[in-house]
Amino acid sequence: MRADARKNRDHLLAVAGTAIAEQGVDVSLRDIARRADVGLATLLRHFPTREALLDALLRTSFDELTAKAGELETSSSPEDALVSWLRDCVGWTTEYRGVTVLMATAIEDTESALHASCVTLRAAGARLLARAQATGMARSDIDGTDLFALIAALAWLGDQPSLAPRADHLFDVVASAILTSAGSGDAQGERRPPDRR
Amino acid sequence: MRADARKNRDHLLAVAGTAIAEQGVDVSLRDIARRADVGLATLLRHFPTREALLDALLRTSFDELTAKAGELETSSSPEDALVSWLRDCVGWTTEYRGVTVLMATAIEDTESALHASCVTLRAAGARLLARAQATGMARSDIDGTDLFALIAALAWLGDQPSLAPRADHLFDVVASAILTSAGSGDAQGERRPPDRR
């Protein structure tokens, strides 16, 4: 890759990151190009579609979440690991408003640039879930896809301005549904006598 | 209203209904106008925004769901009424792919044409929930807004092609989280819930 091309590419990624943080993943590609002092065509050659751009932007985050799952697998109890990882996943999406719809689309579209990352993420969650199920801490009638769907749904809640204030609370509700009663007293303050409404 | 205007309005509503059933609520307004053999401007005068069109189209469904809640309040046990109504709500949205985002937006936007319908729906759910909570059948740390959010999230799951196959199962998971474990035993004495208004 030519030096000027590489410079433009990096610059575009940086600008795209801030633009998406401000306006969500649906931000106009033209805006990103404008803010990067670059033609729209240049942006679109480096990243042929919006998904390709997001893939380049989010890949490191995905990898971090996957790695985190691996660490938790050995460092925490099964139920703590599962719930804590779920919280990380849902929390992470708040930085990228609107990303959930793209992820839900990408996980079944093998052509999507985000497909591989989503599948890996689902697999990491499935391992944590299986571990918790093996010790009887999580209900046995859900699988990795269910977990992925629940993460997506909770993340979507956080994306909706009108529902976001409840997102944290509803996370606890859903988490308590995943864990069996044997594991419902988890470490992250799940036991919550006072309601904070 | 002039006779020709009324005819066009009714025809537009019918065409919009089938178009939305086929392509979801994001269908192009130009398409609807074309299929109705009508100018785009005509569609937009009768229904100034997409939300106004959907409001006219969905209002009867909303009313039916609200009425259903009222019936269930007297015809079924608190927990059956709540769960059955939730199922109806989530199931209904499958006919209008994409409507959940609009509802989530509308419920806090008092200017939205759908606002009133959404608020009414939330209130109906809140009554069913309060009734179940009064008899100890539902966990006490959620309210009508939480319920609305959970309905929206489950409906959103059903909207995503990749996650829809799990939607029914995940409904059960979430429903079990709303109901207390006491839901298994019988209800016995029913304290009459605080009368509506």
Place this chain on the structure above:
DNA sequence: GCTTATTCGGATCAGTGCTCCATGTAAGTG
């Protein structure tokens, strides 16, 4: 300094929701 392969971005295209306004027409009056 020259050649050549790459990169660039303005012009353009089809699509969107939406607005304006000249035309056509239904409804009410003589």
Place this chain on the structure above:
DNA sequence: CACTTACATGGAGCACTGATCCGAATAAGC
């Protein structure tokens, strides 16, 4: 019935979207 008038109509146009083309600019290799 004829006439007027208030209203409904829809094509043309606006600003915007993601995406494509292609002549011009430019960096890399010699």
